[in-house]
Amino acid sequence: MGYDAILPWLKIQGVQVYNYSIPRIEGGRETFHAKAVLCDRSFAYLGSSNVTAASLEHSMEMGVVLQGRAAADVAEVIDAVIAAATIAPSR
Template sequence: MERVLVLRSLEAPLRKDYPKGYDAIESWLRENDVKVYNYSLARMDGAGRETFHAKVVSCDQETAYVGSSNVTEASLEHSMEMGVILTGKAACDIFEVVQAVIAASNRRL
């Protein structure tokens, strides 16, 4: 089973939205053969950048989880978050979007 993690701002560790804790788990990700991609692209209008902010787990083209929760203390302990498990065509559509994001991303690990 292929494991992929798509993050943002990996190109700039000093950015405030650089994934906190990434440096601490980078070797674990490498050892466990997790492919890491950075989706952080210059916007076509030149005003900033586009990032991947979705919270998605796509197991295959038949099942996907889509939710709102960030993996932060505030989100996990103090916010009301929601997620849904999708199957069928909806899961397939999510899979296609995730594949397009990966194709447009820069491989980190």
């Protein structure tokens, strides 16, 4: 429901959303639950917070801003996730 609500804005901004969900060998699905924002491979944010009112206003969350080699390491992980992901439907 949230994705549908902001989809027009995402399109205008040129944001591409990916769905990372692959089958687990033992059954079920594996998803990418981390919250990461990557800026030109030199800065990254990693955190636990969902972008919801409940998470932002009521939960104890933690995040860090990384730069340099640490941000480049995050970029490598995100590249691998994107390579295994599918592009989310644009409805």
